[in-house]
Amino acid sequence: MENILEIKDLKISFDTFSGEVQAVRGVNLTLKKGETLAIVGESGSGKSVTSKAVMKLIPQPPGKYKSGEILFEGKDLIKYSERDMHKIRGSEISMIFQDPMTALNPTMTIGAQIAEGLRKHQKMNKQEANERVVKLLDLVGIPNPEARLKQYPHQFSGGMRQRVVIAIALACNPKILIADEPTTALDVTIQAQILELMKDLQDKMSTSIILITHDLGVVANMAQRVAVMYGGRIVETGSVDEIFYKPKHPYTWGLLSSMPKLHNNSEKLLAIPGTPPDLSNPPKGCPFAPRCPYAMKACVDMMPDYTNLSDTHQTACWLLDDRAPKVEPPETIGV
Numbered sequence: 001m002e003n004i005l006e007i008k009d010l011k012i013s014f015d016t017f018s019g020e021v022q023a024v025r026g027v028n029l030t031l032k033k034g035e036t037l038a039i040v041g042e043s044g045s046g047k048s049v050t051s052k053a054v055m056k057l058i059p060q061p062p063g064k065y066k067s068g069e070i071l072f073e074g075k076d077l078i079k080y081s082e083r084d085m086h087k088i089r090g091s092e093i094s095m096i097f098q099d100p101m102t103a104l105n106p107t108m109t110i111g112a113q114i115a116e117g118l119r120k121h122q123k124m125n126k127q128e129a130n131e132r133v134v135k136l137l138d139l140v141g142i143p144n145p146e147a148r149l150k151q152y153p154h155q156f157s158g159g160m161r162q163r164v165v166i167a168i169a170l171a172c173n174p175k176i177l178i179a180d181e182p183t184t185a186l187d188v189t190i191q192a193q194i195l196e197l198m199k200d201l202q203d204k205m206s207t208s209i210i211l212i213t214h215d216l217g218v219v220a221n222m223a224q225r226v227a228v229m230y231g232g233r234i235v236e237t238g239s240v241d242e243i244f245y246k247p248k249h250p251y252t253w254g255l256l257s258s259m260p261k262l263h264n265n266s267e268k269l270l271a272i273p274g275t276p277p278d279l280s281n282p283p284k285g286c287p288f289a290p291r292c293p294y295a296m297k298a299c300v301d302m303m304p305d306y307t308n309l310s311d312t313h314q315t316a317c318w319l320l321d322d323r324a325p326k327v328e329p330p331e332t333i334g335v
């Protein structure tokens, strides 16, 4: 499959009172046409910053693109002007934010908000846009679309609002859809419906999706590939099967251990002890070393390189070095 997006050695920092925070520290990622790539990790791992960077939504200042490339269909978005990005955002690449309440404008009707992108990017007149809005509302499963498009966000339930947000994101048939925790604000039943809807729409429109989440259940259900982020770096990337059944990085082991088990409801959630690294003064070695039960001297001194375990599976951990002791993953992982 062809790559629609290639992120190469991306580094992003923020100037803060406590110094320069290196939020993204050399990220490499690819997204193929029509696939769903999940980015997982704790908050502060750099996953949201990486995805916002693709939309060029990092505020500058305090943010700074320090280095790297974000190649969309081969062209580097980092070099794009704000004006060029206006044409791309919402039409070629769009984003679903986690909180549908803040994503919508309370003073505009739903219809007008969905039509906005259509009129701007596709130069539709009012009537054409309205017809398309009705189709989109229908597509995302909002009953009685002709009447609903004249209503305001407060007249919709949380789940319905998130459907509207998805309709806005998909209005111009984007090639890439970025969904940052798209269902966290919703209850479990609605969550499942929204995810089903996204999958459905992807089938129909062959959109490529970047899904940011901390929920590994969602990953298993939605994604074909997974990138695990920690301390501004990708520590492991692989197909869903490789990550769930053959994980090689101790941080991935920790994430999988902390996942609620399907067959054992009583089991306590194992949190990973410790806190993420301070990225205003990042460790020079492996970012996970202070929390890793297997950390060796090399881990503290040197950043581990990526080891290729298959065409799709890469892990950055010193345990994969020939000279390291052999370590088995803990038994707590797995579904």
Ligand code: SF4
Pocket (backbone or CB within 6 Å): 249, 250, 251, 286, 287, 288, 289, 290, 292, 293, 294, 295, 296, 299, 304, 316, 317, 318, 319
């Ligand atoms: Fe743990 Fe070392 Fe691997 Fe980092 S490189 S995850 S500290 S074993």
Ligand code: MG
Pocket (backbone or CB within 6 Å): 043, 047, 048
């Ligand atoms: Mg986030």
